[in-house]
Amino acid sequence: MKKYLGSNLRYLREKNGLTGAKLAEMLGVHESTINYYEKGKRYPSPRTAQSVADLFQISVYALCNTDLEITVETELLHNSTSLMGYVIEYSEKDAFEPAGEPKKVLCTQNRLVWILERNMTYTVWSAYRCDLSHYVQNNPDIPYFRKAGMLSDDEK
DSSP: OTTTHHHHHHHHHHHTTOOHHHHHHHHTSOHHHHHHHHHTSOOOOHHHHHHHHHHTTOOHHHHHHSOHHHHHHHHHHHHHHHHHHHHHHHHHHHHTOTTSOHHHHHHHHHHHHHHHHHHSOHHHHHHTTOOHHHHHHHOTTOHHHHHHHHOOGGGO
16 A cells, blocks of 8 residues: 555546645545645545545555556557557558559558547657657558658658
8 A cells, every 4th residue: 555555646636637635625634634645654544545546436456556657558558559550550451452542541541640649648658758750660560650751741
């Protein structure tokens, strides 16, 4: 409980746009109590811990025993890169169809990458200092990315 509770409480509070005072009011405790919880100087009663978990719709176990910030961001990053890989794999198959127009398919791929890039959660990419365009152009496992990085603005 001591290892993650404070950092998770702060993470959840900030993620949900709550001040310490507002969270304290919602839990029926003093603002300084929230501050002590977040700094690890005090720990909530089981009842208060359950109230916090209920408020943020997580389990008490997750609140106290996992690093929620890393867990949430890692899951989002994994889901996003899996989706991106699927889109590229699917569009590469289309690019080699005899009746297809490769330039049109590449334009569609560029558009999909652009949409994915715009819809990624800023927090994930800033936390990992990951630049999608750099990844797109330099990932040797995905031939499409190399091709797409070489297109001029007129071809996109």
